[in-house]
Amino acid sequence: MAAENAGPSDPTTKHPRPEFPQQDQPHPGWTGPMDPPPDHGEDSYEGSGLLTDRLTVITGGDSGIGRAVALAFAREGADVVFTYLREEEKEAEETSRLVREAGRTPVAVSCDVREEAQCRSLIERAVQERGRIDVLVNNAAFQMSQPDGIQAITTEQFDRVVRTNLYAMFWLSKMALPHIPKGGSIINSTSVQAYKPSPHLLDYAMTKGGIVTFTQGLAQMVAEQGIRVNAVAPGPVWTPLIPATLPDTENFGKQAPLGRPAQPAELAPAYVFLASDRASYITAEIVNATGGTPLP
Numbered sequence: 001m002a003a004e005n006a007g008p009s010d011p012t013t014k015h016p017r018p019e020f021p022q023q024d025q026p027h028p029g030w031t032g033p034m035d036p037p038p039d040h041g042e043d044s045y046e047g048s049g050l051l052t053d054r055l056t057v058i059t060g061g062d063s064g065i066g067r068a069v070a071l072a073f074a075r076e077g078a079d080v081v082f083t084y085l086r087e088e089e090k091e092a093e094e095t096s097r098l099v100r101e102a103g104r105t106p107v108a109v110s111c112d113v114r115e116e117a118q119c120r121s122l123i124e125r126a127v128q129e130r131g132r133i134d135v136l137v138n139n140a141a142f143q144m145s146q147p148d149g150i151q152a153i154t155t156e157q158f159d160r161v162v163r164t165n166l167y168a169m170f171w172l173s174k175m176a177l178p179h180i181p182k183g184g185s186i187i188n189s190t191s192v193q194a195y196k197p198s199p200h201l202l203d204y205a206m207t208k209g210g211i212v213t214f215t216q217g218l219a220q221m222v223a224e225q226g227i228r229v230n231a232v233a234p235g236p237v238w239t240p241l242i243p244a245t246l247p248d249t250e251n252f253g254k255q256a257p258l259g260r261p262a263q264p265a266e267l268a269p270a271y272v273f274l275a276s277d278r279a280s281y282i283t284a285e286i287v288n289a290t291g292g293t294p295l296p
Contacts, residue, residue, distance in 0.1 A: 017259055018251045020036065031240055038240075039264065045071060051134075053077060054135055055126065057082070060141065064264050065139060065234065066082065068268040069268050070099055071098045071102070074106075080104065081106075091240075113168035131179075135186075136172060136176045137186075146201075146202070146203075150202060162207060185229065189234070190208045229284065230285045231286045233288045235256050236256055236291070237263070237267060
């Protein structure tokens with residue numbers, strides 16, 4: 001656990017800085033082989049009861065930001081239903097262990113969010129747990145770098161990116177809303193790419209821009225129901241998606257003003273805040289966590 005009265009830490013050196021070893025993995029990527037290992041808050045996150053007894057659904061909760069959010073929510077007192085792809089079962093087991101060690105109930109659901117029927121089954125499974133969904137975190141995403149330009153983006157890739165990043169968010173939000181009570185919330189994961197698109201991530205950046213617009217529009221639509229909708233826009237974050245989809249891991253995150261990528265543990269507190277009653281007057285907002293890259 002964090003040392004008492006340790007004082008503030010230097011954000012430029014709090015976590016590893018590039019250059020990292022070059023590393024490549026097949027998609028979807030796994031946490032174990034990553035060097036340096038990602039930090040999900042296992043030894044640092046301390047809860048204070050901000051989300052006691054809330055039922056949370058997190059897509060892509062097996063690793064990366066999703067795992068860090070699941071851990072933080074559990075330590076804040078929430079029970080967690082999260083999705084994973086079939087090939088990520090071992091990763092999902094680790095997330096379940098962390099939630100269970102926090103004294104909360106994990107429900108890991110193998111779910112390909114590109115399929116509407118599987119999204120519906122996920123919501124039905126979550127509602128079985130508590131009869132309601134207090135927080136929905138639309139976090140699952142897919143990207144694949146194509147440095148050779150738009151001609152290299154196949155229809156198959158484009159379809160996978162759009163269905164994972166946009167269709168799933170639309171379906172799950174639509175399906176979950178009838179089960180979200182007043183005071184509940186939806187939190188979407190967008191990206192710095194929504195505002196400063198990298199050409200080699202054209203299709204991914206396009207979807208992240210769509211998430212910003214969807215978040216702001218849906219927030220206005222459901223405000224009278226007492227439901228809040230917000231998003232978090234990370235900059236570079238050290239997750240398994242990086243060695244699985246980008247050709248250069250040695251310098252990943254070096255472009256951020258803080259000189260390094262974020263660790264998943266550094267993003268989780270933003271999700272906790274937006275889900276908690278402390279953010280009761282915050283909706284239709286995008287919380288930027290970019291390591292210093294200015295965004296609109």
